[in-house]
Amino acid sequence: DTAVSQTPKYLVTQMGNDKSIKCEQNLGHDTMYWYKQDSKKFLKIMFSYNNKELIINETVPNRFSPKSPDKAHLNLHINSLELGDSAVYFCASSQDFSNEQFFGPGTRLTVL
Amino acid sequence: GNSVTQMEGPVTLSEEAFLTINCTYTATGYPSLFWYVQYPGEGLQLLLKATKADDKGSNKGFEATYRKETTSFHLEKGSVQVSDSAVYFCALRISNTGNQFYFGTGTSLTVIP
Numbered sequence: 001d002t003a004v005s006q007t008p009k010y011l012v013t014q015m016g017n018d019k020s021i022k023c024e025q026n027l028g029h030d031t032m033y034w035y036k037q038d039s040k041k042f043l044k045i046m047f048s049y050n051n052k053e054l055i056i057n058e059t060v061p062n063r064f065s066p067k068s069p070d071k072a073h074l075n076l077h078i079n080s081l082e083l084g085d086s087a088v089y090f091c092a093s094s095q096d097f098s099n100e101q102f103f104g105p106g107t108r109l110t111v112l
Numbered sequence: 113g114n115s116v117t118q119m120e121g122p123v124t125l126s127e128e129a130f131l132t133i134n135c136t137y138t139a140t141g142y143p144s145l146f147w148y149v150q151y152p153g154e155g156l157q158l159l160l161k162a163t164k165a166d167d168k169g170s171n172k173g174f175e176a177t178y179r180k181e182t183t184s185f186h187l188e189k190g191s192v193q194v195s196d197s198a199v200y201f202c203a204l205r206i207s208n209t210g211n212q213f214y215f216g217t218g219t220s221l222t223v224i225p
Contacts, residue, residue, distance in 0.1 A: 041150075041217065041218035092156075104155050
């Protein structure tokens with residue numbers, strides 16, 4: 001069974017569109033994260049949720065909004081997509097903030 | 113502030129060569145240190161970790177020692193294999209910042225037969 005899964009794996013879309021990336025973990029973890037990895041492999045945390053509460057909200061544009069319908073899911077919604085949003089987005093989860101993070105396989109977003 | 117600096121890649125080695133990937137850090141508190149590995153097309157996986165000074169993390173033949181005096185956590189392996197080809201990320205976690213992770217920029221390793 002996949003511990004942390006993301007859909008879709010690839011997403012190609014036009015500038016200005018709104019899109020969502022879904023993330024699910026079946027590990028029973030309390031904390032989930034979203035990371036952005038740019039073309040140079042630089043990895044930056046965007047958000048984290050602990051028990052449905054936003055804990056860390058880095059200085060990302062407010063076009064990005066995390067949505068957690070329950071503890072096992074943390075979806076990423078992006079409004080008005082821009083060229084610079086093209087990247088690989090990784091979801092991760094951990095039992096709590098002090099434990100190892102388990103990463104999903106990533107979603108490669110390409111904005112044309 | 114808190115940050116991680118890794119050696120620039122890409123690194124290309126022949127099979128069975130010795131590997132060192134340098135990592136140094138700056139931290140305002142007492143960090144835990146990690147190495148993550150990202151195989152092609154996959155997410156990051158924890159490779160090893162060390163939670164206090166002088167601890168040595170080890171896994172799959174890789175080792176790294178937490179050196180507080182030099183603020184370093186260099187990754188080493190005595191004999192690399194083609195299957196070790198991946199991107200390696202050094203990271204730190206600071207407990208007094210909500211346990212936020214800070215990742216290095218990643219070092220790409222290619223091992224050739």
